[in-house]
Amino acid sequence: MTESTPTIVILTGAGISKESGLDTFRDSDGIWAKVRIEDVATPEGFARNPTRVQEFYNARRAGLKDPKVVPNAAHEALARLEREWPGEVLLVTQNIDDLHERAGTKNLIHMHGELLKVRCEYCDALMDWADDLHTSTPCPHCGRKAGLRPHVVWFGEMPLGMDHTYEALDTCRLFVSIGTSGNVYPAAGFVQHVRYRGLAYSVELNLEPSQGTPLFDEVINGPATEVVPAFVDRILTSGIPES
Ligand code: BJW
Numbered sequence: 592m593t594e595s596t597p598t599i600v601i602l603t604g605a606g607i608s609k610e611s612g613l614d615t616f617r618d619s620d621g622i623w624a625k626v627r628i629e630d631v632a633t634p635e636g637f638a639r640n641p642t643r644v645q646e647f648y649n650a651r652r653a654g655l656k657d658p659k660v661v662p663n664a665a666h667e668a669l670a671r672l673e674r675e676w677p678g679e680v681l682l683v684t685q686n687i688d689d690l691h692e693r694a695g696t697k698n699l700i701h702m703h704g705e706l707l708k709v710r711c712e713y714c715d716a717l718m719d720w721a722d723d724l725h726t727s728t729p730c731p732h733c734g735r736k737a738g739l740r741p742h743v744v745w746f747g748e749m750p751l752g753m754d755h756t757y758e759a760l761d762t763c764r765l766f767v768s769i770g771t772s773g774n775v776y777p778a779a780g781f782v783q784h785v786r787y788r789g790l791a792y793s794v795e796l797n798l799e800p801s802q803g804t805p806l807f808d809e810v811i812n813g814p815a816t817e818v819v820p821a822f823v824d825r826i827l828t829s830g831i832p833e834s
Contacts, residue, residue, distance in 0.1 A: 606770020
Protein backbone atom coordinates (compact mmCIF):
# COMPACT_ATOMS: atom_id res chain seq x y z
CA MET A 592 0.00 0.00 0.00
CA THR A 593 1.27 3.51 -0.80
CA GLU A 594 0.13 7.05 0.02
CA SER A 595 -1.60 7.20 -3.37
CA THR A 596 -3.73 4.11 -2.75
CA PRO A 597 -5.42 4.65 0.62
CA THR A 598 -7.32 1.94 2.38
CA ILE A 599 -11.09 2.04 2.70
CA VAL A 600 -12.91 0.20 5.49
CA ILE A 601 -16.62 -0.51 5.08
CA LEU A 602 -18.81 -1.73 7.94
CA THR A 603 -22.18 -3.22 7.02
CA GLY A 604 -25.19 -4.26 9.08
CA ALA A 605 -28.60 -5.81 8.59
CA GLY A 606 -29.99 -2.76 6.75
CA ILE A 607 -27.95 -3.56 3.64
CA SER A 608 -29.71 -6.92 3.28
CA LYS A 609 -33.22 -5.64 4.05
CA GLU A 610 -34.05 -4.96 0.41
CA SER A 611 -32.89 -8.50 -0.41
CA GLY A 612 -35.71 -9.78 1.80
CA LEU A 613 -33.85 -10.43 5.08
CA ASP A 614 -35.11 -8.94 8.35
CA THR A 615 -33.15 -6.40 10.36
CA PHE A 616 -32.97 -6.79 14.16
CA ARG A 617 -34.17 -3.57 15.77
CA ASP A 618 -36.67 -2.14 13.29
CA SER A 619 -40.33 -2.43 14.36
CA ASP A 620 -40.76 -5.53 12.15
CA GLY A 621 -37.30 -6.86 13.02
CA ILE A 622 -36.08 -10.12 14.53
CA TRP A 623 -35.94 -8.80 18.11
CA ALA A 624 -39.64 -7.92 17.90
CA LYS A 625 -40.37 -11.63 17.46
CA VAL A 626 -37.86 -13.45 19.68
CA ARG A 627 -35.96 -12.55 22.86
CA ILE A 628 -32.23 -11.88 22.53
CA GLU A 629 -31.57 -13.78 25.77
CA ASP A 630 -33.27 -16.88 24.34
CA VAL A 631 -31.55 -17.13 20.96
CA ALA A 632 -28.43 -14.95 20.89
CA THR A 633 -26.54 -15.71 24.09
CA PRO A 634 -24.45 -18.72 25.16
CA GLU A 635 -26.71 -18.97 28.22
CA GLY A 636 -29.82 -19.24 26.02
CA PHE A 637 -28.16 -22.02 24.01
CA ALA A 638 -27.18 -23.90 27.17
CA ARG A 639 -30.76 -23.59 28.51
CA ASN A 640 -32.55 -24.69 25.35
CA PRO A 641 -30.32 -25.79 22.47
CA THR A 642 -33.27 -27.12 20.47
CA ARG A 643 -34.95 -23.69 20.50
CA VAL A 644 -31.75 -22.01 19.31
CA GLN A 645 -31.08 -24.61 16.59
CA GLU A 646 -34.66 -24.15 15.33
CA PHE A 647 -34.19 -20.37 15.20
CA TYR A 648 -31.04 -20.68 13.08
CA ASN A 649 -32.52 -23.51 10.97
CA ALA A 650 -35.33 -21.13 10.01
CA ARG A 651 -32.84 -18.31 9.23
CA ARG A 652 -30.74 -20.75 7.12
CA ALA A 653 -33.86 -21.83 5.20
CA GLY A 654 -34.77 -18.16 4.66
CA LEU A 655 -31.32 -17.43 3.24
CA LYS A 656 -31.70 -20.31 0.77
CA ASP A 657 -34.98 -18.86 -0.58
CA PRO A 658 -34.29 -18.25 -4.30
CA LYS A 659 -35.81 -14.78 -3.97
CA VAL A 660 -33.05 -13.75 -1.52
CA VAL A 661 -30.26 -12.47 -3.75
CA PRO A 662 -27.65 -9.69 -3.49
CA ASN A 663 -29.06 -6.23 -4.18
CA ALA A 664 -27.61 -3.15 -5.83
CA ALA A 665 -25.84 -2.12 -2.61
CA HIS A 666 -23.98 -5.45 -2.27
CA GLU A 667 -23.10 -5.25 -6.00
CA ALA A 668 -21.81 -1.68 -5.67
CA LEU A 669 -19.46 -2.62 -2.79
CA ALA A 670 -18.08 -5.52 -4.84
CA ARG A 671 -17.48 -3.03 -7.68
CA LEU A 672 -15.69 -0.67 -5.28
CA GLU A 673 -13.33 -3.49 -4.25
CA ARG A 674 -12.65 -4.36 -7.91
CA GLU A 675 -12.08 -0.80 -9.13
CA TRP A 676 -10.51 1.07 -6.19
CA PRO A 677 -6.70 1.09 -6.61
CA GLY A 678 -6.03 0.54 -2.87
CA GLU A 679 -7.33 -1.98 -0.37
CA VAL A 680 -11.04 -2.15 0.44
CA LEU A 681 -11.79 -4.19 3.58
CA LEU A 682 -15.44 -5.02 4.11
CA VAL A 683 -16.31 -5.91 7.70
CA THR A 684 -19.85 -7.19 7.97
CA GLN A 685 -21.93 -7.82 11.06
CA ASN A 686 -24.25 -9.89 8.87
CA ILE A 687 -24.20 -13.66 8.92
CA ASP A 688 -25.77 -13.96 5.45
CA ASP A 689 -23.58 -14.65 2.41
CA LEU A 690 -24.87 -11.87 0.15
CA HIS A 691 -21.57 -9.95 0.01
CA GLU A 692 -19.73 -13.09 -1.18
CA ARG A 693 -22.44 -13.83 -3.71
CA ALA A 694 -22.10 -10.26 -5.05
CA GLY A 695 -18.37 -10.86 -5.57
CA THR A 696 -16.70 -9.24 -2.53
CA LYS A 697 -13.48 -11.08 -1.64
CA ASN A 698 -11.77 -9.10 1.14
CA LEU A 699 -14.42 -9.74 3.76
CA ILE A 700 -14.58 -10.34 7.51
CA HIS A 701 -17.76 -11.79 9.00
CA MET A 702 -17.27 -10.37 12.50
CA HIS A 703 -20.47 -12.01 13.84
CA GLY A 704 -19.94 -15.34 12.05
CA GLU A 705 -21.64 -17.09 9.15
CA LEU A 706 -25.06 -18.71 8.99
CA LEU A 707 -23.88 -21.32 6.48
CA LYS A 708 -21.18 -22.66 8.80
CA VAL A 709 -21.31 -24.67 12.01
CA ARG A 710 -18.58 -25.64 14.44
CA CYS A 711 -18.04 -28.43 16.92
CA GLU A 712 -17.54 -27.40 20.55
CA TYR A 713 -15.69 -30.67 21.22
CA CYS A 714 -13.13 -30.79 18.39
CA ASP A 715 -13.30 -27.15 17.10
CA ALA A 716 -13.91 -28.32 13.52
CA LEU A 717 -15.47 -25.58 11.39
CA MET A 718 -17.55 -26.72 8.44
CA ASP A 719 -19.93 -25.51 5.74
CA TRP A 720 -23.53 -26.33 6.65
CA ALA A 721 -26.54 -25.62 4.41
CA ASP A 722 -29.14 -27.87 6.03
CA ASP A 723 -30.97 -28.07 9.34
CA LEU A 724 -28.93 -28.77 12.45
CA HIS A 725 -30.29 -30.75 15.42
CA THR A 726 -28.89 -31.35 18.88
CA SER A 727 -28.64 -35.05 17.96
CA THR A 728 -26.61 -34.40 14.79
CA PRO A 729 -23.16 -36.01 15.23
CA CYS A 730 -20.07 -34.01 14.31
CA PRO A 731 -18.81 -35.33 10.94
CA HIS A 732 -15.23 -34.92 12.23
CA CYS A 733 -15.20 -36.36 15.77
CA GLY A 734 -18.52 -38.22 15.74
CA ARG A 735 -19.73 -36.79 19.06
CA LYS A 736 -23.31 -35.63 19.46
CA ALA A 737 -24.63 -32.36 20.96
CA GLY A 738 -21.44 -30.43 20.19
CA LEU A 739 -22.40 -28.73 16.92
CA ARG A 740 -23.51 -25.11 17.14
CA PRO A 741 -24.14 -22.31 14.63
CA HIS A 742 -20.91 -20.45 13.77
CA VAL A 743 -22.32 -17.13 14.96
CA VAL A 744 -21.19 -14.65 17.62
CA TRP A 745 -23.64 -14.24 20.46
CA PHE A 746 -23.68 -11.51 23.11
CA GLY A 747 -20.75 -11.94 25.46
CA GLU A 748 -18.67 -13.77 22.83
CA MET A 749 -15.65 -12.34 21.05
CA PRO A 750 -16.29 -11.08 17.52
CA LEU A 751 -14.09 -12.54 14.77
CA GLY A 752 -11.20 -10.96 12.84
CA MET A 753 -10.78 -8.05 15.25
CA ASP A 754 -6.97 -7.77 14.97
CA HIS A 755 -7.12 -7.45 11.20
CA THR A 756 -10.07 -5.04 11.43
CA TYR A 757 -8.36 -2.68 13.90
CA GLU A 758 -5.15 -2.71 11.79
CA ALA A 759 -7.21 -1.56 8.80
CA LEU A 760 -9.10 1.02 10.91
CA ASP A 761 -5.73 2.38 12.05
CA THR A 762 -4.52 2.98 8.50
CA CYS A 763 -7.70 3.76 6.54
CA ARG A 764 -8.44 7.13 4.91
CA LEU A 765 -12.18 6.42 4.54
CA PHE A 766 -14.55 4.64 6.92
CA VAL A 767 -18.10 3.96 5.76
CA SER A 768 -20.87 2.51 7.93
CA ILE A 769 -23.87 1.12 6.07
CA GLY A 770 -27.24 -0.15 7.36
CA THR A 771 -26.41 -0.54 11.03
CA SER A 772 -28.18 1.00 14.01
CA GLY A 773 -24.94 1.43 16.01
CA ASN A 774 -26.30 -0.42 19.04
CA VAL A 775 -23.83 -3.29 19.23
CA TYR A 776 -20.17 -3.05 20.24
CA PRO A 777 -17.40 -3.31 19.21
CA ALA A 778 -18.76 -2.43 15.72
CA ALA A 779 -20.56 0.64 17.08
CA GLY A 780 -17.21 1.95 18.35
CA PHE A 781 -15.36 1.78 15.03
CA VAL A 782 -16.32 5.34 14.07
CA GLN A 783 -14.97 6.71 17.35
CA HIS A 784 -11.79 4.68 16.83
CA VAL A 785 -11.12 6.31 13.44
CA ARG A 786 -12.19 9.73 14.75
CA TYR A 787 -9.60 9.69 17.53
CA ARG A 788 -6.88 9.13 14.91
CA GLY A 789 -8.20 12.11 12.97
CA LEU A 790 -6.90 10.83 9.62
CA ALA A 791 -9.96 9.19 8.10
CA TYR A 792 -13.11 10.70 6.60
CA SER A 793 -16.16 8.93 8.02
CA VAL A 794 -19.51 8.50 6.31
CA GLU A 795 -22.77 6.91 7.43
CA LEU A 796 -25.22 5.54 4.86
CA ASN A 797 -28.43 4.46 6.58
CA LEU A 798 -32.15 4.58 6.04
CA GLU A 799 -32.54 6.92 8.99
CA PRO A 800 -30.36 8.58 11.66
CA SER A 801 -28.69 6.03 13.95
CA GLN A 802 -27.16 6.05 17.43
CA GLY A 803 -23.81 6.98 15.92
CA THR A 804 -24.97 9.67 13.49
CA PRO A 805 -23.44 12.67 15.34
CA LEU A 806 -19.98 11.08 15.16
CA PHE A 807 -19.72 10.92 11.36
CA ASP A 808 -18.23 13.60 9.08
CA GLU A 809 -21.03 13.02 6.59
CA VAL A 810 -24.41 11.29 6.79
CA ILE A 811 -26.57 10.23 3.86
CA ASN A 812 -30.03 8.85 4.67
CA GLY A 813 -31.94 6.64 2.25
CA PRO A 814 -32.42 3.02 1.19
CA ALA A 815 -29.14 1.16 0.69
CA THR A 816 -29.97 0.19 -2.91
CA GLU A 817 -30.09 3.90 -3.79
CA VAL A 818 -27.50 5.58 -1.59
CA VAL A 819 -24.72 2.95 -1.74
CA PRO A 820 -24.38 2.75 -5.57
CA ALA A 821 -24.46 6.56 -5.78
CA PHE A 822 -21.79 6.87 -3.07
CA VAL A 823 -19.56 4.26 -4.74
CA ASP A 824 -19.86 6.11 -8.07
CA ARG A 825 -18.84 9.32 -6.31
CA ILE A 826 -15.77 7.79 -4.61
CA LEU A 827 -14.60 6.08 -7.81
CA THR A 828 -15.05 9.33 -9.75
CA SER A 829 -13.91 11.97 -7.25
CA GLY A 830 -11.85 10.10 -4.64
CA ILE A 831 -11.96 10.46 -0.85
CA PRO A 832 -12.82 13.90 0.60
CA GLU A 833 -10.21 15.50 2.88
CA SER A 834 -10.79 14.66 6.55
C1 BJW B 1 -31.63 0.33 6.28
C2 BJW B 1 -32.59 -0.23 5.52
C3 BJW B 1 -32.36 -0.05 4.13
C4 BJW B 1 -33.23 -0.67 7.51
N1 BJW B 1 -31.28 0.64 3.74
N2 BJW B 1 -30.58 1.01 5.99
C5 BJW B 1 -22.51 -2.12 27.69
C6 BJW B 1 -21.90 -1.11 26.95
C7 BJW B 1 -21.16 -1.38 25.79
C8 BJW B 1 -21.03 -2.67 25.32
C9 BJW B 1 -21.64 -3.68 26.04
C10 BJW B 1 -22.37 -3.41 27.20
N3 BJW B 1 -22.85 -4.59 27.68
C11 BJW B 1 -22.45 -5.57 26.84
C12 BJW B 1 -21.70 -5.04 25.86
C13 BJW B 1 -21.09 -5.76 24.71
C14 BJW B 1 -22.13 -6.29 23.73
C15 BJW B 1 -23.01 -5.13 23.28
O1 BJW B 1 -22.66 -4.38 22.39
N4 BJW B 1 -24.19 -5.00 23.85
C16 BJW B 1 -25.06 -3.87 23.49
C17 BJW B 1 -26.48 -4.37 23.34
C18 BJW B 1 -24.89 -2.78 24.52
N5 BJW B 1 -21.41 -6.86 22.63
C19 BJW B 1 -20.98 -8.10 22.63
O2 BJW B 1 -21.25 -8.87 23.53
C20 BJW B 1 -20.11 -8.52 21.47
N6 BJW B 1 -18.90 -9.08 21.98
C21 BJW B 1 -18.00 -8.33 22.66
O3 BJW B 1 -18.19 -7.15 22.91
O4 BJW B 1 -16.86 -9.01 23.03
C22 BJW B 1 -15.88 -8.33 23.80
C23 BJW B 1 -14.92 -7.50 22.98
C24 BJW B 1 -14.21 -6.50 23.58
C25 BJW B 1 -13.32 -5.74 22.86
C26 BJW B 1 -13.10 -5.97 21.52
C27 BJW B 1 -13.78 -6.97 20.93
C28 BJW B 1 -14.71 -7.71 21.67
C29 BJW B 1 -20.81 -9.56 20.62
C30 BJW B 1 -22.00 -9.01 19.90
C31 BJW B 1 -22.72 -10.12 19.15
C32 BJW B 1 -23.92 -9.61 18.38
N7 BJW B 1 -24.60 -10.72 17.80
C33 BJW B 1 -25.76 -10.47 16.95
C34 BJW B 1 -26.36 -11.84 16.57
C35 BJW B 1 -25.44 -12.52 15.54
C36 BJW B 1 -26.02 -13.77 14.98
C37 BJW B 1 -27.38 -13.57 14.32
O5 BJW B 1 -27.49 -12.86 13.29
O6 BJW B 1 -28.31 -14.15 14.84
O7 BJW B 1 -25.38 -9.73 15.78
S1 BJW B 1 -27.00 -9.40 17.70
C38 BJW B 1 -27.44 -8.57 16.22
O8 BJW B 1 -27.10 -7.15 16.31
C39 BJW B 1 -26.54 -9.17 15.12
C40 BJW B 1 -26.17 -7.95 14.34
O9 BJW B 1 -24.99 -8.20 13.59
C41 BJW B 1 -26.00 -6.90 15.40
C42 BJW B 1 -26.08 -5.48 14.89
O10 BJW B 1 -27.33 -5.21 14.33
P1 BJW B 1 -27.45 -4.25 13.06
O11 BJW B 1 -26.80 -4.88 11.89
O12 BJW B 1 -27.00 -2.89 13.41
O13 BJW B 1 -29.04 -4.28 12.79
P2 BJW B 1 -30.18 -3.33 13.40
O14 BJW B 1 -31.47 -3.99 13.14
O15 BJW B 1 -29.87 -2.94 14.78
O16 BJW B 1 -30.06 -2.00 12.49
C43 BJW B 1 -30.40 -2.01 11.11
C44 BJW B 1 -30.26 -0.60 10.58
O17 BJW B 1 -30.51 -0.65 9.19
C45 BJW B 1 -31.27 0.40 11.19
O18 BJW B 1 -30.59 1.58 11.58
C46 BJW B 1 -32.23 0.69 10.03
O19 BJW B 1 -32.69 2.03 10.00
C47 BJW B 1 -31.36 0.44 8.83
N8 BJW B 1 -32.08 0.03 7.64
N9 BJW B 1 -33.56 -0.85 6.22
C48 BJW B 1 -30.41 1.15 4.66
N10 BJW B 1 -33.20 -0.54 3.20
